[in-house]
Amino acid sequence: MPGLIEGHSHLFLHPYNEVSWNDQVLTESRAERTARATTHAYATLMAGFTTVRDLGTEGAQYDDAGLKQAIEKGIIKGPRMIIATKAIVARGTYGPNYKNADLDLPQGAAEVGGLEELSKEVYTQLSKGADVIKLYADYRWGLDGAAAPTFSQEAITLATSIAKSAGRQTVAHSYTKEGMRRAIMGGVSTIEHGEDGDEEIFKLMKEKNVAFCPTLAAGDAILQYRGWKKGTDPEPERIVAKRKSFQLAMRSGVTILMGGDVGVFRHGTNAREMELMVDYGMKPLDVLRCATSVNSKVFGYADKIGRLRKGMLADIIAVQGDPSIDIKKIKEVSFVMKDGKIIILPPTQLPRVKGLK
Numbered sequence: 001m002p003g004l005i006e007g008h009s010h011l012f013l014h015p016y017n018e019v020s021w022n023d024q025v026l027t028e029s030r031a032e033r034t035a036r037a038t039t040h041a042y043a044t045l046m047a048g049f050t051t052v053r054d055l056g057t058e059g060a061q062y063d064d065a066g067l068k069q070a071i072e073k074g075i076i077k078g079p080r081m082i083i084a085t086k087a088i089v090a091r092g093t094y095g096p097n098y099k100n101a102d103l104d105l106p107q108g109a110a111e112v113g114g115l116e117e118l119s120k121e122v123y124t125q126l127s128k129g130a131d132v133i134k135l136y137a138d139y140r141w142g143l144d145g146a147a148a149p150t151f152s153q154e155a156i157t158l159a160t161s162i163a164k165s166a167g168r169q170t171v172a173h174s175y176t177k178e179g180m181r182r183a184i185m186g187g188v189s190t191i192e193h194g195e196d197g198d199e200e201i202f203k204l205m206k207e208k209n210v211a212f213c214p215t216l217a218a219g220d221a222i223l224q225y226r227g228w229k230k231g232t233d234p235e236p237e238r239i240v241a242k243r244k245s246f247q248l249a250m251r252s253g254v255t256i257l258m259g260g261d262v263g264v265f266r267h268g269t270n271a272r273e274m275e276l277m278v279d280y281g282m283k284p285l286d287v288l289r290c291a292t293s294v295n296s297k298v299f300g301y302a303d304k305i306g307r308l309r310k311g312m313l314a315d316i317i318a319v320q321g322d323p324s325i326d327i328k329k330i331k332e333v334s335f336v337m338k339d340g341k342i343i344i345l346p347p348t349q350l351p352r353v354k355g356l357k
């Protein structure tokens, strides 16, 4: 198969049931976070994911740019990276936030407070190595902590037009319908999460050629961290709603991406998203397409990755069994080649690779 493409990762995060997001951002040094990121990158590649679209360092500054270079120079083994650097939030809307007005805490993304600051930040992130600009189109800053839109449509249009000049895409984190609507009309290429997406919004996305990255595995993991015993307890309301909206998105014909928000859950278990996509109603073969040719096309890399074809980069994996019948087989990776180079597998996996010395 072509190497798999993770559509939404955070190599600088690790599971929140180990250390909370706030504590990762505030108490872990950048050296520690980078050390962790190198092991995350290796685990990702070993799982057959030869490319990741890494959507924000969450407080680790521009260290994704350095990590990407270390991989390109062959210092460490990891996937090809499409990076967002810091990502951009409206001032005061993101975290860490302990609701103490006396504190000015380091933030998980770059804060901007107006159109001028926004455009300056887009230019800065592009100059620091961003392959894609990520905006938080809404966040939990409404009354009573409700998710509410952050940037105006005008602001999003400004950011996307600057990024576009540089040949870069813009992506939006968005949960709310209004945030999604502004992001779509503002010219983003993909919407991440999209919990409140309904028929009207998905139709608009299809019309404007905006793809949808549902990140099913993030919610699935977070609810389990909060105590949901999956398989025993009934499905939480949020999961039932997500299942429904995913099916609605499928019926609407909007382009669906494979991206799980991995980092919220363990790196190297990226395929959790693929299993959930099948569980929520997509055919295994379509899920495999999402994780290869669809992701590569939407991200603008269709001529390089996502298919096995002459002239493209030789990102090739083998799995034991047929994942187009049973998606679980995608986890049985026995061979990984990135850009024509065979990646030596850990000793525990070696015996399964026939003919590899």
Ligand SMILES: [Zn+2]
Residues within 6 Å of the ligand: 008, 009, 010, 055, 261
């Ligand atoms: Zn994310």
